[in-house]
Amino acid sequence: MFHHVRVRISQLLLPLSETVRVRNFSKLQVSVISNGGFSTPKSILVKVVHAEKQEKQCIDGRYYTPKNYKSYLFNCGEGTKRIYSISKHKKNAIEDIFITVTNWENLGGLKGLFTERVKYFEGEFFRKELKLYGPELMLDRFYVGKAPVYSLVNATMDSFHEDEHVQIKFIPFFPELSDEDFKGYPPSVIDETKNWKIEGVQPKMKRRMSSIVYILKLRGENNTQPAIMILDCPDKRYLSSLLESEDLKKYQSAQGTYVFHLSPTSVVEDPRYKTFIDRFHSSNEHIHVKETQEQPFHYPISTIQTALNELDNHVFPLLPSSANRNEHKYTVLRSKMNKDKVLSMTSGKTLEFANNSVKMINNFRDVAVSYKNGIQKLQNADEKYLGSVKEFVKKQKRDKVVYPVITFLGTGATTSTLLRNVTGIYLEIDPDAAILLDCGEGTFMQMYHHFGSETSKMLRKLKCIFISHLHADHIVGLASILKQRHLAFKEIGVPVEPVDIIGEDDMTSLIYTIEYFVPNILQETVLHVSRNFRSKRYMSEIHTKLNLQELTTVKALHNFGRAHSVSIKHDSGWHLVFSGDTMPSDSLIRLGFRCDILIHEATFSTQAAAGAKKSHHSTVEEAVTTSKRMKAKKTILTHFSPQTLLDEKKLILSQTDLTIAMDHMRLQRSDLEYTPLFNPFLLELSNYTFYRWR
Incomplete structure (x- = not known):
């Protein structure tokens, strides 16, 4: 079993003045690792890059250069590690993982990501400890065998995470439960949930089912980078709580926030969700990580299969997932001609904020030119x-x-x-x-x-x-x-x-x-x-x-x-x-x-x-x-x-x-x-x- 401890954020962090210093930052990057299409997880990586030059250090006789960035992963479903191996991101650079909702789609990749956590990897030395943040009881009965030392933070009850790079605010919201939701639960749990009378605190069952909104801000007085909000409304049962959240209303009036919506398309298209979006300040940008879009990390895999298909189309059939590769085009950043409230962002893309500007980066290698040509050379030889x-x-x-x-x-x-x-x-x-x-x-x-x-x-x-x-x-x-x-x-x-x-x-x-x-x-x-x-x-x-x-x-x-x-x-x-x-x-x-x-x-x-x-x-x-x-x-x-x-x-x-x-x-x-x-x-x-x- 996965041994873990429950700790409140106050136990993990001493007062800031005693433990961490605020760094100077050069850029902020937000990457859509995968979008939920073709059975992949929906996950986002936020990378904070600081401007300070790093000197080589020696640990146990090994020299390494400390990384000049800190990464924060939001959700880690099955396949996350493989997508990492195809993209430019380094698996072992992750020390903080934030889970929006407790389900297998968000947690299934944790064990795979842990597999290489304790290794000396690509010339960099990484600490063993990993911090996981998410809904209450998130990892109860979660079977992953042996794992590195880690801490589990209850984001349903705690309010924020803070380190030398960022402050991340936690705002939970909860589902409205029907009799169908109570099937399989003992009478004591049903009675406790239906007859709950403590104001300001939700019953245990709802806390376990909570969804967490994460709002990330860079530390520092001179910081001009936007706030990043990660929001996942898993189904329509959560919409009432989302609309009624007083904590969220405070942030909806703030300016310059980039809101990344992990909510399913069926929820985003609901009139109540559109009402929720309309409440945000007009300067905010809304980007939907849409599961119906294609998954670019398939490209190199499809390229391999296409080459092998030329040898034998029975033994190496073409993959259906690559058939409509060029069918869709994506708009990512708002333009004067684009009046949509919510824009789409395909996986494999990064928004980079630096020097008061924003630009688009492609995380995946240039498959069409590099990899396809490389295989062609093998075939020619x-x-x-x-x-x-x-x-x-x-x-x-x-x-x-x-x-x-x-x-x-x-x-x-x-x-x-x-x-x-x-x-x-x-x-x-x-x-x-x-x-x-x-x-x-x-x-x-x-x-x-x-x-x-x-x-x-x-x-x-x-x-x-x-x-x-x-x-x-x-x-x-x-x-x-x-x-x-x-x-x-x-x-x-x-x-x-x-x-x-x-x-x-x-x-x-x-x-x-x-x-x-x-x-x-x-x-x-x-x-x-x-x-x-x-x-x-x-x-x-x-x-x-x-x-x-x-x-x-x-x-x-x-x-x-x-x-x-x-x-x-x-x-x-x-x-x-x-x-x-x-x-x-x-x-x-x-x-x-x-x-x-x-x-x-x-x-x-x-x-x-x-x-x-x-x-x-x-x-x-x-x-x-x-x-x-x-x-x-x-x-x-x-x-x-x-x-x-x-x-x-x-x-x-x-x-x-x-x-x-x-x-x-x-x-x-x-x-x-x-x-x-x-x-x-x-x-x-x-x-x-x-x-x-x-």
């Missing part, structure tokens, strides 16, 4: 070879689907990168059923990118989820998958078909945690313990439902024995084995002997064998050896650290039955006869991406 591969692929007959069909939603290890999301494999076992093998952060986002309008159908087709172990890069995406699956059934007006989940003994705690954020999940899941499937004689309702001859697990050599590999045999005759995370294992070899397909992790290169042993993972060479000893007919390697493939080029190219997995690769069993031909180009692509984007 191997033009003759790639041409022969394309001709060979065109001659293949693929008139019918040969199951299983394997869609790789994530092929990276531990942390997501530009090229690879963390682990997730969508396994279609027949036309009507699928199994999800692990579910790392952003798995639903990857599904949406890959399947587009078919995503709901693919979620309804999902009958079983196998979780190999409870490390964050294998489980954090589960809440989103279960929530979106619920909505997929609701979309067509039929009862939700419960999904079977196979995992470790601790899965029960995880599901109860998810239930805190995703209601009804206990009724829509059936839990099974992995160790029960170790015996081939064990039969469950899953075998019958999915037409399986065998669903057998074996203990994996990872996570101190709390991990499993799985073998799946279908009635139609095929046999697939998924290793999960593991060191070389004789038990796994016996389990998968003479299987048709082995999907094996290859986290480290041979040069990093000591790291593999220490973290209980396999090297590429060990995975290849396992495949040969198992006599697997075809092998797919996945779960790569960024540099692994660079060091193992010679070994990989010497294997004729080995395929390198890529995100958004969609493989039929018959495709594995020739997909090793793609390996040379995939290795060059990995090499280019590693050096270009690290």
Whole structure:
């Protein structure tokens, strides 16, 4: 569990004169990290850059230059860390995170962001402590495993945060609750909430559901930069409280504020919300972070897929999310010709305030020129070879689907990168059923990118989820998958078909945690313990439902024995084995002997064998050896650290039955006869991406 303490702001900060000094600032930057489109979170980063020159310092023998800025992140949903890896922002620069509303969409990326918090990263040394600000009870039952030391500030009851850079005011507002909202709560909570009589303080249930408005101002007497307001009205139940807030009315009359609205479009278009906006001083600017806009961070991912699509349009289908890339144009700053009250701002853009002026900055690298041209150079260098591969692929007959069909939603290890999301494999076992093998952060986002309008159908087709172990890069995406699956059934007006989940003994705690954020999940899941499937004689309702001859697990050599590999045999005759995370294992070899397909992790290169042993993972060479000893007919390697493939080029190219997995690769069993031909180009692509984007 995530151990935390509740502290009031007065306990965190001594009087200002004793603790901090006010700095001189050169500029203020407000970046829309993501806008909620394509299943991404809605989050904003505010960066305060000061003008003072920083001298090199030494800590524990390491020299570093302290950063000359301070970053404040508002909301941290699933995928935030990956978007950071594609943009110019540095993950470890964040020390303060502010949550507007307690829901998975705002909190789901915290664990992923914590993963690298304690590391010495890119030549800069960062303290371990992190401060989280948000509604009361924000992290109750929030399952994220081990995490760095941090403090939790109750923004519902406290009034502000202050440091040497900024002062941030907290203003909560609350929902109007109906009988529907009280379903599932004990009578004592319902009675307390309905009969609450203490003026000036809301009942506990409402405090937990509060939304926080954050108003950021730079410190200093000579500061001329505007105030920044972050406002999120999650649904129409909150509108009455928003309109009636006396604290907010004080700030609505102030001049020169930039108001960033994270509220859904359905709320912003409500007449009451428009009335709220009309109350602001006419000099204020209103910018809506609109979820219906495109997400520019997809561009490099789509560019990669487009290049691979030229090799094989079946194995590397074009991503639907990039189809209408140029359909919309965005207005960001007000002009004399623009009379709209609320303007739009797409993600990947930054407003920079400096020297009494404001300008627009693009946070994302110039994909159209730099990245696309870089891939073109790779293609030109191997033009003759790639041409022969394309001709060979065109001659293949693929008139019918040969199951299983394997869609790789994530092929990276531990942390997501530009090229690879963390682990997730969508396994279609027949036309009507699928199994999800692990579910790392952003798995639903990857599904949406890959399947587009078919995503709901693919979620309804999902009958079983196998979780190999409870490390964050294998489980954090589960809440989103279960929530979106619920909505997929609701979309067509039929009862939700419960999904079977196979995992470790601790899965029960995880599901109860998810239930805190995703209601009804206990009724829509059936839990099974992995160790029960170790015996081939064990039969469950899953075998019958999915037409399986065998669903057998074996203990994996990872996570101190709390991990499993799985073998799946279908009635139609095929046999697939998924290793999960593991060191070389004789038990796994016996389990998968003479299987048709082995999907094996290859986290480290041979040069990093000591790291593999220490973290209980396999090297590429060990995975290849396992495949040969198992006599697997075809092998797919996945779960790569960024540099692994660079060091193992010679070994990989010497294997004729080995395929390198890529995100958004969609493989039929018959495709594995020739997909090793793609390996040379995939290795060059990995090499280019590693050096270009690290």
